[in-house]
Amino acid sequence: MAFGGQSQQRWGDNSINAADFIRDFQLxxxxxxxxxxxxxxxxxxxxxxxxGLDGQSAQTLKVLQKLADGYKESGKLTVWGISQETDETLVRAFAAENGITFPVMLDHHLYHSGLYGIPYAPAVFLVASDGTVQRKALGHKPTVLSDMSKRIAAFAEIAEPVEI
Structure with missing residues (x-):
């Protein structure tokens, strides 16, 4: 008996979007x-x-580290990495290899990835103080990350955004 090709269907991006409100989380x-x-x-x-522990994620995390460092003094930005790989030893090595010093957490059982509908990694979200998503980037997107930097600079009242 054959069943229709559901396993071959391509599902769209069901992740949180700009203007959506995030559910608060703790890791x-x-x-x-x-x-x-x-x-x-x-x-x-x-x-x-x-x-994930791949090249695109490494490139993205290096940009986020630059943003974390660049806006640190303002106190207006917190950067977190949430690994979809749950082997702590592998994640620690990946973070060290890529110079990541901001907090890194493990997404056990991909619970939070499922909660936010993350289709693949890297997936980056900029969230305002009121909990609304300001911008998102799925995959390594330097132009979107640059726009995030401009938004952060405006919020932090810094004349020159960190360059990506």
């Missing part, structure tokens, strides 16, 4: 610190990225 980073989005976004915008 523990690799250093054992609890990272909770609700109180954090009350103090700053959050830039979070779901990532």
């Amino acid at each position: 523990t980073d690799l250093a054992g610190r609890v990272c909770h989005s609700f109180p954090t976004r009350g103090r700053s915008w959050i830039l979070f990225a779901f990532f």
Whole structure:
């Protein structure tokens, strides 16, 4: 008995979009610190990225590290990486190899990826203090990341955005 080709269907992007409100979440980073989005976004915008251990994710995380470093003094941006790989040893090595110093968490059982409808990694979301998504990038998208930098600079009241 044959069943229609559902397994071959291509599903669209069901991830959160600009102007959507994110559900708050709590994860523990690799250093054992609890990272909770609700109180954090009350103090700053959050830039979070779901990532894998691949070249596109590495490129994206390096840009996010540049943004984290560039806006650190303003106190207006928090950057988090959420790994879809859950082997802590592999994730630590990947983060170290790529010079990532911002908090990195593990998405056990891809729970949060499912919650946000992440179709693939990297997936980056810029979230304002009120919880609304300002911008998203699926895949390594330098022009979108540059636009995120401009939005962060405007929010932080910094004349020159960090260049991507």
